[in-house]
Structure formats: structure tokens, C-alpha cells
Amino acid sequence: MPTIAMAEARPPAPQQRQGYWWYEAPPPKEDSEAEEAVKKPIIPPMAELARWTPPHIRKLIEEQRDYAATVLTVDAVADFWRLQDFARRKARAFAGVTQIAMLQHPELNSKSANPMVGDARSEMTAEKDLIRRSYLRAQGRDFALVMFSRSSCGYCRVQWPIIQRFQEEMGWQVTLLDLDRRPDVKERFGVEVTPTTMVIRRGSAQRMTIATGVEAYPTLAQMAYQAVRLLRGDIRPEQFMTGAGEEAGFFDALANGPVSATDPRALGGNLLDTGTGEQP
Known part of the structure; x- marks a missing residue:
């Protein structure tokens, strides 16, 4: 009987406590090689890629470069250079449209104020x-x-x-x-x-x-x-x-309006007037 009484009086075993004030050892990490595995980027169709912004395209190119350098397969490397070729053609297209814009808006072109001949x-x-x-x-x-x-x-x-x-x-x-x-x-x-x-x-x-x-x-x-x-x-x-002789011309910083917050003309109105009705 005394043995039974002592067993009944013995306090229950403490339960494991969790919370802010009790430290819990983190679970063991998995194989680090699995964590460092590079995922294959998803390259969209060209028609969709054409609508992407340059920062988005640049990020995709960097991801494909890292993936290709990791797996070192012909297809992965070729995909990287296809993206590079797309970026090159995109830049070429922008340069072509820029040339037309410079011809139509000579005030944005320095050739009239800075001849090369x-x-x-x-x-x-x-x-x-x-x-x-x-x-x-x-x-x-x-x-x-x-x-x-x-x-x-x-x-x-x-x-x-x-x-x-x-x-x-x-x-x-x-x-x-x-x-x-x-x-x-x-x-x-x-x-x-x-x-x-x-x-x-x-x-x-x-x-x-x-x-x-x-x-x-x-x-x-x-x-x-x-x-x-x-x-x-x-x-x-x-x-x-x-x-x-460059006043109010291409090389005049204030020819088309104020560019500094200290300019009195910058106190009111839209500083960027494109003349096309477009908002900046």
C-alpha cells in the first residue's frame, strides 16, 4: 500500500513546452545539393516575350544563363543565346524607331547644333x-x-x-x-x-x-x-x-523648361510637356 500511495503522490512527468520563451532545436537540414538545384526557367512564346518589359527580359536571360551554366547541355545553352538574340533584335528595333523619331523631331537631335563635317x-x-x-x-x-x-x-x-x-x-x-x-x-x-x-x-x-x-x-x-x-x-x-550661340538650343539645359527644383519655373505645372498629350 505505501508503494501505491507514493506512486500516486509522484507528480506527472513534465510535458515539452513550446513558445517564445522555450528554445526548440531546428530540424536537421536536408541535403544542401537539393537546395542549390537550379530550376529550368520557363521561356514563353516569342509573341508573349515581345510584350515584356526590359527588366523582366533581363531577369529571364540571367536565369537561363545560370541554368545553362549549371546543366551544360546544348539545348540549355542554345536557349540562352536565343534569348540574347531576341534582346539584340529588340535593341536594334528600338534604335530604328529612335532614328525615325529624331528625324521627325529635330529639336531632340544634336546634329543640327553639332555638325560633324x-x-x-x-x-x-x-x-x-x-x-x-x-x-x-x-x-x-x-x-x-x-x-x-x-x-x-x-x-x-x-x-x-x-x-x-x-x-x-x-x-x-x-x-x-x-x-x-x-x-x-x-x-x-x-x-x-x-x-x-x-x-x-x-x-x-x-x-x-x-x-x-x-x-x-x-x-x-x-x-x-x-x-x-x-x-x-x-x-x-x-x-x-x-x-x-547655344541659348535655347539643344545644348541649353533649360531650353525646354526647368530641370531643377530651385528654378522658379518649377513651382507649378507639369515639368514634362511632350507636346503629344501623353502623360509621363
Whole structure:
């Protein structure tokens, strides 16, 4: 009887607990080779594939490439190159339609503004030089050119004759400032590198660096032209790469509307006006 009583008083065996606070060992993993098996992609008919977007097509090509490289069968590799051929023909078709669109919409084509024929390019260069020279000569009373140098700067001796040529052709006042002799100038203008060439607007605090180091004369004249136009407010910063005679043309960033959120014109309306009634 005591044995039976002790058996009845003994607490039941604890059951296995599950939940957030009790850890349960994960089941053993299956063979890793089965997990790494590459599935054969499903290649749809060509008519359906033609309606797919380029990212979708690219994903299918990558999947077929991985599958073909794994199984290394003639059929799998051939299917991969069939997809590549489809993508090639798709790109060729897009290029063909693009050429027609460029002919029908010349404002989207740079050929009219950037001729490739030698004689035409020479004429374009001469026209731009004339526009730039006329503009800079007209601004000679309001602007000046300053080159900062040091007596120990060998490059400065190369740059200074280029600055003097600018003076002769544009009629501007040019000044050479030696930072070793004028340390106050270094602090005032924050110049560290020599030679540094700067456009300064007379009677104001407006100035702009147009060259650090030695710069060829054509580039120096172009940068001076752009700097003066920017300081005068003739162009916005987004148009700084718009050259002489390129205003409102293909190379003018703002020719067809604002491209920056800081442009006042971007505050209202649809920024992309295709002229076709299509929504972007």
C-alpha cells in the first residue's frame, strides 16, 4: 500500500513546452545539393516575350544563363543565346524607331547644333568665337581679370602670357597679384593654389574663379564668358555649360523648361510637356 500511495503522490512527468520563451532545436537540414538545384526557367512564346518589359527580359536571360551554366547541355545553352538574340533584335528595333523619331523631331537631335563635317565645324567655331568676343569686349568696363601667383610658381610664368593675350583681345584690365608679397590678398580671396585666375566685377563683391592651374586660352576665354553671364544674371547655374550661340538650343539645359527644383519655373505645372498629350 505505501508503494501505491507514493506512486500516486509522484507528480506527472513534465510535458515539452513550446513558445517564445522555450528554445526548440531546428530540424536537421536536408541535403544542401537539393537546395542549390537550379530550376529550368520557363521561356514563353516569342509573341508573349515581345510584350515584356526590359527588366523582366533581363531577369529571364540571367536565369537561363545560370541554368545553362549549371546543366551544360546544348539545348540549355542554345536557349540562352536565343534569348540574347531576341534582346539584340529588340535593341536594334528600338534604335530604328529612335532614328525615325529624331528625324521627325529635330529639336531632340544634336546634329543640327553639332555638325560633324569639317568645314561646318570650322564655321560653327568661328561663329561662337565671334559671339564670345563681342560679348566680353562689351563687358570690359564692368569686369576685370586677376591672376594670383607666387614668385616660386613656375606654372604662373606659363599662365601669365595667356592672361595678357586675353587682355589684348578683349580689352580688359588684368592684374597680377603675388600672394607672397600680399598675404592679405590670400586671406581676402581664400586663394591657396597658384596660378588661380578669377573674374571680378568692378564696384561689387561679385567674383568667380575661372581657372586653377595652367589653362589654355580658348578654355580661359570660354570660362570667362560663362562667368560674366552668370554674374550678370544672363544665365542660371544650370546653363553654365551652354556655350556661345547655344541659348535655347539643344545644348541649353533649360531650353525646354526647368530641370531643377530651385528654378522658379518649377513651382507649378507639369515639368514634362511632350507636346503629344501623353502623360509621363
